Amino acid sequence: xxxxxxxxxxxxxxxxxxxxxxxxxxxxxxxxxxxxxxxxxxxxxxxxxxxxxxxxxxxxxxxxxxxxxxxxxxxxxxxxxxxxxxxxxxxxxxxxxxxxxxxxxxxxxx
Amino acid sequence: xxxxxxxxxxxxxxxxxxxxxxxxxxxxxxxxxxxxxxxxxxxxxxxxxxxxxxxxxxxxxxxxxxxxxxxxxxxxxxxxxxxxxxxxxxxxxxxxxxxxxxxxxxxxxxx
Numbered sequence: 515x516x517x518x519x520x521x522x523x524x525x526x527x528x529x530x531x532x533x534x535x536x537x538x539x540x541x542x543x544x545x546x547x548x549x550x551x552x553x554x555x556x557x558x559x560x561x562x563x564x565x566x567x568x569x570x571x572x573x574x575x576x577x578x579x580x581x582x583x584x585x586x587x588x589x590x591x592x593x594x595x596x597x598x599x600x601x602x603x604x605x606x607x608x609x610x611x612x613x614x615x616x617x618x619x620x621x622x623x624x
Numbered sequence: 625x626x627x628x629x630x631x632x633x634x635x636x637x638x639x640x641x642x643x644x645x646x647x648x649x650x651x652x653x654x655x656x657x658x659x660x661x662x663x664x665x666x667x668x669x670x671x672x673x674x675x676x677x678x679x680x681x682x683x684x685x686x687x688x689x690x691x692x693x694x695x696x697x698x699x700x701x702x703x704x705x706x707x708x709x710x711x712x713x714x715x716x717x718x719x720x721x722x723x724x725x726x727x728x729x730x731x732x733x734x735x
Contacts, residue, residue, distance in 0.1 A: 518666075520666075523664070545722055547722055547723075554728070554729075555726075555728050555729070556628070556714050556716070556726025556727050556728050556729055557667070557714075557724075557726050558726070559722075559723045559724065562722055562723065602666060602667070604722075606722060611669050611672070611682060611683065612657075612669070612722065612724065613669075614659075614666040614667040614668075615666050616664055616665055616666040617666055
């Protein structure tokens with residue numbers, strides 16, 4: 515099946531720093547999504563990308579759909595404590611199946 | 625607007641016991657999904673449903689059964705729980721787009 519590899523697995527940053535994380539796939543995706551999971555909650559959709567090369571922003575978050583369609587990047591600018599959580603990339607596989615990466619756990623130190 | 629509601633939130637089972645996890649959504653969504661989340665492995669699809677009365681297997685269906693008798697409810701059953709089924713279970717729904725709405729999860733421990 516299609517595998518999504520996220521890196522880094524975890525990040526420890528200081529409040530105010532910028533954050534970059536990425537996701538790569540062994541096969542092509544036509545859509546890339548980024549979700550955030552707060553502690554004790556389910557994932558919530560942050561950004562959806564539908565076209566290769568697309569760059570989309572949502573507040574301090576910016577995500578890009580890689581040209582090869584096998585990767586995607588998420589950047590968070592000027593991090594704040596509420597950015598803490600697990601960030602997942604995801605993409606639709608066959609059979610109405612959304613595949614998720616293993617996640618990047620972000621810790622923000624005040 | 626409750627969205628997706630999962631019950632129970634926590635449960636401890638003994639090996640061999642059975643239980644049913646309930647997922648209810650009030651958004652009239654057609655598609656519903658059950659995922660399990662394990663450390664370092666992200667979310668993996670167990671079973672899903674594309675409409676009332678339909679179910680299909682996902683990536684890790686063994687040891688689980690599901691039913692979708694009513695559009696708003698999607699039940700996940702464990703007939704004979706095993707320690708390997710210790711996990712956090714998430715239900716999600718959508719009306720066909722990729723913006724899934726997730727519940728807040730059920731944390732299950734099998735001892």
